Amino acid sequence: MSTSNVTLFDDEFLKKLEYLNIISKRLFAGQLRAERRTRKRGTGLEFADYRAYVAGDDFRHLDWKAYLRLNRLILKLFEEEEDLPIYFFVDSSQSMNYGEPTKLDYARRVAAALCYIGLANLDRVNVISFADGIKGELPPQRGKGRIFKIFRFLTDMTPSGETDARSSFKTYCTETRRRGLAVVISDFFDSHGFEGALDILRHFRHDIFVVHIASHEEIDPALRGELLLVDAENNSTREITITPSLLTAYRSEFARYCETVEAYCGKYQLGYVRTTTDFPFEELVLKVFRQGRFLK
Amino acid sequence: MTFLAMTALQTALLAALTSAAIIALYFLKLRHRRVVISSSILWRRVLDERQSHSLWEKLRRIISIAVAVTIALLIALSLARPEIASLTGKNERVVIVLDTSPTMNTQTSDGKTRWEHAVDRAKGLLDTGGPTTEFRVIDTSGVIASAFTTDRDEARNLIDHMSPKTADPQFPRVDGTDSQVYFVSDGVTLHSTPSFVKRISVFEAANNVGITAFEIRAVPSTPLGYEAYLEVQNFGPAADVGLTIGGTGGQRTNKTVRLGTEEIYREVFDLSQFTGGGVRAAIQSKDDELPLDDVAFAYLPIKRKTRTVLVTRGNNFLETLLKLDSYVELMVTDPASYRESPNIDAYIFDRFAPATVPGRPALIIGTPNAPWLKPAIGEVQKPEITAWSENHPVMQYVSVHDVSIERASRIDPGDLTVIAASKQTPLIVASEKPRWVMLTFDLSSSDFPFHVGFPVFIENVLSWFNREQLAIKRVPGVVEVPLANAQIHTIDGKTVASEQQLGKTIFQTNEPGLYAATQGDQRMHIAVNLANPTFSDVNRSVFKTDRAAAAQHYWLRRELWFYMLMGALVLIGIEWFTYHRRITL
Numbered sequence: 001m002s003t004s005n006v007t008l009f010d011d012e013f014l015k016k017l018e019y020l021n022i023i024s025k026r027l028f029a030g031q032l033r034a035e036r037r038t039r040k041r042g043t044g045l046e047f048a049d050y051r052a053y054v055a056g057d058d059f060r061h062l063d064w065k066a067y068l069r070l071n072r073l074i075l076k077l078f079e080e081e082e083d084l085p086i087y088f089f090v091d092s093s094q095s096m097n098y099g100e101p102t103k104l105d106y107a108r109r110v111a112a113a114l115c116y117i118g119l120a121n122l123d124r125v126n127v128i129s130f131a132d133g134i135k136g137e138l139p140p141q142r143g144k145g146r147i148f149k150i151f152r153f154l155t156d157m158t159p160s161g162e163t164d165a166r167s168s169f170k171t172y173c174t175e176t177r178r179r180g181l182a183v184v185i186s187d188f189f190d191s192h193g194f195e196g197a198l199d200i201l202r203h204f205r206h207d208i209f210v211v212h213i214a215s216h217e218e219i220d221p222a223l224r225g226e227l228l229l230v231d232a233e234n235n236s237t238r239e240i241t242i243t244p245s246l247l248t249a250y251r252s253e254f255a256r257y258c259e260t261v262e263a264y265c266g267k268y269q270l271g272y273v274r275t276t277t278d279f280p281f282e283e284l285v286l287k288v289f290r291q292g293r294f295l296k
Numbered sequence: 297m298t299f300l301a302m303t304a305l306q307t308a309l310l311a312a313l314t315s316a317a318i319i320a321l322y323f324l325k326l327r328h329r330r331v332v333i334s335s336s337i338l339w340r341r342v343l344d345e346r347q348s349h350s351l352w353e354k355l356r357r358i359i360s361i362a363v364a365v366t367i368a369l370l371i372a373l374s375l376a377r378p379e380i381a382s383l384t385g386k387n388e389r390v391v392i393v394l395d396t397s398p399t400m401n402t403q404t405s406d407g408k409t410r411w412e413h414a415v416d417r418a419k420g421l422l423d424t425g426g427p428t429t430e431f432r433v434i435d436t437s438g439v440i441a442s443a444f445t446t447d448r449d450e451a452r453n454l455i456d457h458m459s460p461k462t463a464d465p466q467f468p469r470v471d472g473t474d475s476q477v478y479f480v481s482d483g484v485t486l487h488s489t490p491s492f493v494k495r496i497s498v499f500e501a502a503n504n505v506g507i508t509a510f511e512i513r514a515v516p517s518t519p520l521g522y523e524a525y526l527e528v529q530n531f532g533p534a535a536d537v538g539l540t541i542g543g544t545g546g547q548r549t550n551k552t553v554r555l556g557t558e559e560i561y562r563e564v565f566d567l568s569q570f571t572g573g574g575v576r577a578a579i580q581s582k583d584d585e586l587p588l589d590d591v592a593f594a595y596l597p598i599k600r601k602t603r604t605v606l607v608t609r610g611n612n613f614l615e616t617l618l619k620l621d622s623y624v625e626l627m628v629t630d631p632a633s634y635r636e637s638p639n640i641d642a643y644i645f646d647r648f649a650p651a652t653v654p655g656r657p658a659l660i661i662g663t664p665n666a667p668w669l670k671p672a673i674g675e676v677q678k679p680e681i682t683a684w685s686e687n688h689p690v691m692q693y694v695s696v697h698d699v700s701i702e703r704a705s706r707i708d709p710g711d712l713t714v715i716a717a718s719k720q721t722p723l724i725v726a727s728e729k730p731r732w733v734m735l736t737f738d739l740s741s742s743d744f745p746f747h748v749g750f751p752v753f754i755e756n757v758l759s760w761f762n763r764e765q766l767a768i769k770r771v772p773g774v775v776e777v778p779l780a781n782a783q784i785h786t787i788d789g790k791t792v793a794s795e796q797q798l799g800k801t802i803f804q805t806n807e808p809g810l811y812a813a814t815q816g817d818q819r820m821h822i823a824v825n826l827a828n829p830t831f832s833d834v835n836r837s838v839f840k841t842d843r844a845a846a847a848q849h850y851w852l853r854r855e856l857w858f859y860m861l862m863g864a865l866v867l868i869g870i871e872w873f874t875y876h877r878r879i880t881l
Contacts, residue, residue: 094334095334095335096334097334098332098333098334099334103334187334187335189334189335189337189338191335191337215334218333218334221333223331225329226328226329227328227329227330227331228328228329228330228331229331229333229336229339230330230331230332230333231333231335231336232332232333232334232335233334233335236336238336238339238340238343239328240328240339240343243877243879244877246342246343246346249342249345249346250338250339250342253338253341253342254338257338
């Protein structure tokens with residue numbers, strides 16, 4: 001574990017992460033008091049609203065000055081600051097085991113970094129490994145001290161199986177009713193279609209942020225000659241003669257596919273970031289996420 | 297279509313086997329390199345879209361196989377040497393005979409010579425026919441006769457090496473049964489050709505005045521006296537002709553005569569004022585189209601007295617005769633006083649012979665006993681001269697048919713040259729090396745000294761011993777000199793390339809000139825002159841181009857296999873290009 005940690009993060013990078021906060025576009029109700037604003041009115045410091053006093057309300061929140069002016073009992077409402085449930089859906093299908101470094105490694109690092117940020121802000125962090133179903137789930141973690149447990153979970157994640165995100169998300173969301181921020185880290189090579197999967201998350205009213213990972217070998221494959229292409233997920237094969245025009249067509253298709261994913265996210269106002277495995281990881285976390293309004 | 301190298305069945309079999317082999321090879325599974333990719337979703341979309349939308353994708357495999365089979369068939373069928381008569385003509389043989397007579401040097405109105413026209417026509421013939429047509433080029437001088445070849449460049453090269461020569465032109469022996477024979481000529485020298493020969497004429501009428509005879513001859517009545525005989529004939533319209541005879545010593549005789557058409561001018565020129573050496577005769581006339589017969593050469597022997605020693609016990613006939621000869625410096629001695637001297641040109645031994653062969657040529661009279669002479673093996677009474685060699689230099693202008701001889705010695709001539717002989721024994725024999733002449737009879741036992749030919753005989757013998765001879769006469773072309781291993785020089789001293797052949801020396805010249813052949817102390821002059829009315833009469837042609845002489849031209853200049861291989865090469869190049877760009881499989 002320690003060895004893997006060293007490869008995933010160094011101390012300096014972890015310190016940088018502590019200053020970042022995850023921005024949620026929505027406010028969600030939490031179970032424990034934390035640093036997130038929620039819809040709940042409670043004992044927070046920040047004033048939220050007034051309402052008429054009803055029996056049973058806490059006297060401490062009555063606005064006595066208003067009573068003197070209006071001769072009515074008016075209760076001051078304060079915002080309740082609670083923790084945010086964050087669900088990290090990490091694609092660990094066989095297709096993620098591709099590229100140098102592999103997309104799964106890159107996804108692990110991204111997930112670990114975001115988890116650390118979440119933990120540092122006292123959010124409830126859930127990590128879910130999925131492929132053709134839920135392969136593994138780390139129970140909600142809170143506090144920075146839990147980061148090593150998350151690291152271990154991520155490190156133990158092994159690539160296997162076909163991608164079926166819709167089925168995986170459906171299974172998970174039906175079991176876990178509490179809404180939160182759903183961060184989906186995947187290459188989105190899903191033969192069942194990525195739209196269905198994200199629709200499920202939208203249906204359960206999660207705030208969704210998509211991290212689309214691609215490897216350089218996929219974007220611009222260095223293939224030549226007569227080849228037998230083997231699909232890493234289902235081992236299906238296809239004989240192919242690589243021609244320049246075919247490569248061009250493939251590149252166009254890949255770009256079109258990425259644009260489709262991005263367009264979908266744009267259409268439903270989902271956060272979207274696309275990155276490649278050769279893109280510097282620190283830069284991605286510190287800058288691109290900020291540009292994507294994921295971090296502040 | 298026919299096939300030159302195989303039967304139709306063999307060709308069909310070859311084509312079928314080739315096609316089958318290529319198709320079988322094509323369908324052998326090429327082991328594809330296995331590459332694992334993250335997902336085939338996008339690749340499948342691309343390939344499905346391309347295959348469903350592109351006709352080329354559907355036809356690519358078929359077209360690739362078709363190209364490969366086409367390449368293999370082109371190569372395989374080229375081995376069969378296919379021939380399509382409409383494209384390349386038939387496989388036929390053509391013989392082109394070029395007339396290399398000297399009249400072909402005659403100029404035509406366009407400034408070219410008849411020969412240049414003939415070369416153009418011959419090369420034009422080479423451009424006809426198909427690629428399988430075999431050509432053979434022959435000249436009428438017997439110098440160049442190629443084998444049949446389809447290589448037109450080789451045939452052209454041979455034609456370029458031909459030139460009009462004067463060697464007795466003869467139509468070559470060619471077989472007209474399996475080949476077309478074309479004869480390109482002006483028709484002046486060679487009139488008759490075999491009936492199967494298709495004649496192509498390059499004749500055009502021309503003006504010509506030519507020297508038809510020129511020679512120097514000895515004046516029999518005058519020792520070392522020479523005269524030149526010149527004959528000039530006009531073969532064109534009447535013209536003024538300038539005549540010039542010039543000698544090496546600067547002597548010159550000029551004359552102008554007017555000659556009508558076909559008129560012959562003959563004159564004998566006295567050369568008493570000429571010193572020895574080359575003599576050149578030249579004529580000048582306006583618009584003369586054949587310069588080759590406007591000059592002629594001869595050689596005038598250098599005049600010098602012959603220092604002669606007569607060794608005799610007394611012979612009035614000889615002594616008187618030799619003393620009267622103004623070109624003989626005579627010394628008489630008896631056999632006992634005979635001593636060989638280096639300053640002597642010739643010896644005459646009368647019934648005597650020294651023990652050793654003399655260092656200078658000798659005339660031996662009688663059959664004396666000497667180790668270097670053939671011994672007498674008997675005696676013949678009243679031998680009758682039945683045969684003599686008129687061509688031998690010592691017998692020139694000498695008649696011995698009525699010479700009576702009382703008796704003569706019988707000898708075995710061995711390797712000696714018999715100049716005159718009876719049925720029983722040689723009477724006059726000669727040796728080339730050492731040079732001597734022997735009479736096997738005594739002058740006193742014969743009436744030979746009383747004959748008019750006897751002084752001429754003595755003069756001829758002394759001339760043959762020492763004096764320069766008149767030039768032998770030859771015509772341009774391959775010149776044959778009856779002297780083995782001789783060096784040939786022009787009269788200016790330039791060496792001429794020569795070859796040795798059967799004890800003779802031959803060299804090549806296409807123009808009139810005077811040449812010298814030397815071998816050791818032997819020297820001979822050769823006057824090469826056209827001097828022949830047959831060649832000078834350049835308008836004596838009865839030759840016309842045969843209508844059937846024109847041959848057919850074909851667009852393709854090579855056999856079909858060449859184009860098939862070129863096509864295969866191009867297809868291989870295209871296939872290579874498209875394969876590496878994955879356009880074809």
